[in-house]
Amino acid sequence: MRAHPHTTSRSRRKTGRRHPLATLALIAIGLGLTGGGYAAFNSSTASAETATASKQSVDEGKKLFMANCATCHGLNASGTDNGPSLIGVGAAAVDFQVGTGRMPMAMQGPQAEEKPVQFTDDQVKSLAAYVATLGPGPAIPDASLLKPDGDAAKGGELFRVNCAMCHNVAGAGGALTEGKFAPDLHNVTPAHIYEAMVTGPQNMPVFNNLNITPTDKRDIITYLTYIRENPSPGGFELGGLGPVSEGLFLWIFGLGSIVALTVWITAKSN
Template sequence: MALSKFKRRSRGRRSPLAAAVLIGVGLLMTGGIYAGASAAVAATDDTPAAQASVEEGEKLFQANCATCHGMDLQGREGVGPSLHGVGALAVEFQVSTGRMPMQMHGPQADQKPVQFTETQTRSMAEYVQSIAPGPDYPDEEILSGEGDVAHGGELFRINCAMCHNVAAAGGALTEGKFAPDIMDTSALNIYAAMVTGPQNMPVFSNMNLSEQDKQDIIANLIYQQEMTPVGGFTLGSLGPVSEGLFIWIFGIGGLIGIAVWITAKSN
């Protein structure tokens, strides 16, 4: 009698891992449902129906930017500069590239993962534009990439290549600063950089480069971004430094290795 009772209990007893497996499955299902719902909400927020608004931009600015730039956009000494006069384009450039909000103070703000949707970025840009007007979004024609590519290339080499490299691959500056690679930069942010002069970049007003000149430069850069390299490995497009290093290590090194091998073989 006692033996049969023990057998029945043994057959009804669950494995010690069963509870852990059930909990894991439950967590995975809950996480999957939450992720799906979040993606659906995000997609809904960025639909045309979810238009940018100054009111929403003010809330976002106060929650994420006012600590450094002040509630009145006047900035705080030693913390963040004034935003008066920077306009919507400066906000678009800094926020849509992840440079702002800044993680830590340094020689310059670097790109990092973007924290806001396009609609939220546009809302903050419109809010700043309403309080402290400055450069605003351009006509779509300027960003179309349909300018004079050859003329844009000439203007880029004259005005931009000394910092960004002829191939737009970026380059080092002084005191830990650098000109970034712009081969993945959008047409809007290229225009915004020329107009607002972020970081160490000068401002190119219409007195320096006309709107048509800017359109041609953008057309040239879009052409470079879409062009397939015809010369083989680009080696970072850093010019003779990287090419010379490659030849020194692999070319000369290979010849030395072959010479040693031939000598060893003959001995």
């Protein structure tokens, strides 16, 4: 007995139909592979950072941590009510926070402010090496990424798109909400600029290598170095605060001078 042709075609279509959960399975596999690759990359970075630090340096960093940081961050650096966990922040975060004097904090406030550094360079590196052993995180950038020999024009464009809304187009800093502020970048070292981008301190977002590549970060460093070393060709730069300060200057002094001149001419004619 021959099967009806319409029945055969329906059976084939039904057999070739994808299962409703197949799409979800593919998405789950893709997310798993992406997350696994990212974790493996971070782990290899942290392992390389730890491998370059001697056991003596790590032990010294642990002693410094226990004496100066554990009160707020906990004996295991897992965090307390007074300070966040440091597991996974990486060596770059420690080098930035401690290397700029922001940590240890002198007092609780809207944000940690820069102050004189309380440790030597070797002690800062030891602290960073110890924290790097606690979990994978951004490493201290290589010196080749910090040379201000990139494309300053491209760096300026990237800075205006990603950073100028807080730090001002000239890197002069600016006020934020609730007593917070974006700091002036004119005297910040290239290493600390790079570390700030990859760790996102205070209110700053994290710009990882997928957001801004290492080459682009070097271009931004090149731009900031350029505007620091080259004064304004127009003369008085009004603090480098951009169009707001320039507009205010013109409104008060420029328009004010015109009004004063008008009043003087009128008075003379009378």
